Amino acid sequence: MTLKEAVELQKEPFLQSLAESIRIRSVQEPPADGAPYGPNVRKCLDHALAVSKGLGFRTTDLDHQMGWCEFGEGDEMIAVLGHLDVVPEGEGWTFDPFGGEIRDGKIFGRGSMDDKGPTMAALYAMAALRDSGLPLKRRIRILFGTNEETGSNDMKYYKSHGGELPVMGFTPDGEYPVINGEKGIINVNYEADYTQTGDVRLTKISGGSAPNVVPASARAEITCPDDMKPQLMVRAAGCDRITCTETADGFEILANGVSAHGASPELGINAIGLLMDALVTLPLDEPLLGFVHFLSDHVGLESDGTSLGIALSDEPSGKLTFNLGTIQGDETSFLIRINYRYPVTFTYDDCAPICDAAFLNAGFLKVNETHKACLYLPEDCELVQTLLHVYADETGLPAIPKSIGGGTYAKAIPNVVAFGPIFPGDEVREHKPDEFMEIDRLMENVHIFAEALYRLAR
Ligand SMILES: [Zn+2]
Incomplete structure (x- = not known):
């Protein structure tokens, strides 16, 4: 089975898991027992770890601050850093912000684009890569952050509690082609x-x-x-x-x-x-x-x-x-x-x-x-070059890295850059009413992530 075929087989379970995740209103709330960012954020983390386990991956819950699942062997680790917390729904929705409703080839709900959609896409990309049987030299870890929107204390906790740092990785919480500089x-x-x-x-x-x-x-x-x-x-x-x-x-x-x-x-x-x-x-x-x-x-x-x-x-x-x-x-x-x-x-x-x-x-x-601090990985480094080539090969579009004045989740751990999920020219619907993501765009992301994980881990 080719990697592309393996990705297509994940489509239905991927969309189902994403809809389930969107239905949990994982907005930060006051801490509760075993829930440093509130009970709903904890519930959403539990859900992602249960899905990961169901897919056959090793899972870790780091004191309910964040968690991860992992696959493969090797001393070195490639990471995807996503987040499951969302901003409040705000006003002006015509759809249920926590419905995970699919209509006209789109999935609606808070987090569909930022960042549950891309995070689940990475998880299912890893599943497809495993099913393809392609040989790998490095481990792959999907990091489930839970506090990106309100301070990234989740990843501060990870780093201060011995969390392993990746040799390379990406966060699908920005845009394509690659953001290699953040002021x-x-x-x-x-x-x-x-x-x-x-x-x-x-x-x-x-x-x-x-x-x-x-x-x-x-x-x-x-x-x-x-x-x-x-x-x-x-x-x-x-x-x-x-x-x-x-x-x-x-x-x-x-x-x-x-x-x-x-x-x-x-x-x-x-x-x-x-x-x-x-x-x-x-x-x-x-x-x-x-x-x-x-x-x-x-x-x-x-x-x-x-x-x-x-x-x-x-x-x-x-x-x-x-x-x-x-x-x-x-x-x-x-x-x-x-x-x-x-x-x-x-x-x-x-x-x-x-x-x-x-x-x-x-x-x-x-x-x-x-x-x-600023983030900068030179254009000619292995990570940026690999991601640019994957993007160009998968989309046929020009792949020129960009620098931004804003800060992404990539600043939360070393050796990581923002890669996806938004394509040049597409509307940015993060934090807005009626947030949605096209199913086709989500599947393009799964294909790109699967290929990127393969080339980074092989
Ligand atoms: Zn985000």
């Missing part, structure tokens, strides 16, 4: 503290919704003597994309930007930057005015960190992206939250100390930071 991501918050005694004071400032979103609007409330009001309002309103509204004891400044994802801030117009350009026209007290000047001069509407001295750039992944995402404050302090992403051939030390120094020199306090 490093730094989230950092800085605080500005000040006192105000002058006639013109900032009493409230706010803008943005999250660090990784370009703020569409930002506003500031100013108090000032009545006789100064008209003149100050004219000055502020003279700035780009600013409107001023009179209030009882002063006026409000509203900045209208354009929102965009934090991974591509150059597509937006940062409302907080616009607001800073308006605030510098006002006779505010020091040191507040200094903070405002710094943000206007060194961030402003820039999206690549030029004026902060961190405008890194490289050939595989392009420019560093910088997004001042939120501001929140009152008459004595404000907090800003920043999300920036450095190119794949650089490190944290190439940018973070420089950014910190600029803010600290301007008088800001650093209050919190998280960092996710």
